[in-house]
Amino acid sequence: MSTTANVGAVTVRGGISSRPNGWDVRHVPETGSTNTDLLEAAERGDAGDRTVLRADHQTAGRGRLDRRWDAPPGTNLLVTLLSTDAGASPSTLMQRVGLAAVAAVEAAVGTSLPDRLGLKWPNDVLLDDAKLAGVLAQRSTTTGAVVVGIGLNVGWAPDGFSSLSSNLGCDVSPAALLDLLLERFDDERDVGERYRERLMTLGRTVRVELPGNRILDGVARDVDPSGRIVIESHGERHVLDVGDVIHLRT
């Protein structure tokens, strides 16, 4: 793709050696998609485990279910983490990133926000019932490496989304928020229980939009060890690994 930055060539390697826990944080002003770049760099052998690529702007940002992810230059956190750990599952990595994002926001504002801030299945971060951040994992079919990207609305949000600046009056920079997120990611090792604690979807009446324009209405009862959601609908349990969840007001 012509808009894809060569991670190895254009990288600004700010403070690699001074970062705790071996993160190799790279930054580019603009690229197509940090997920695409980091996946390609891993496949070329130009990026190893715990490489992180942040961009100020993406021209082809990728969202879930083949959607776009856009933000004006410099406004939001757009970043991807690479894992080459063969034992790490994409689902667990996404849960860790989502939980780390929640903890990073709470650290940035200096208070916990259990009623306002949390996760929506599978990995959206919600603030005041609106989407603050989305997480997208992709796995290399050749190397098995996994990239997990997060877009978090710091200073700008599309209509219907929330942002740190407008909802919390928080003026943290995307770079500073990333530092907090990487610290918290390493705290979130055993995520299962923590994920459930912050998952605002559990116990809620939900509508799930499934592939093929199918709809399932029910109550979100559980998340299984593979990260699939269990929906109870008309007395039956449905175990889903993909879908768009809407929290219905009861």
Ligand code: BTN
């Ligand atoms: C979603 O649709 O909810 C997931 C959005 C993920 C967006 C992030 S921004 C950084 C990384 N690079 C991409 O192209 N996508 C992810």
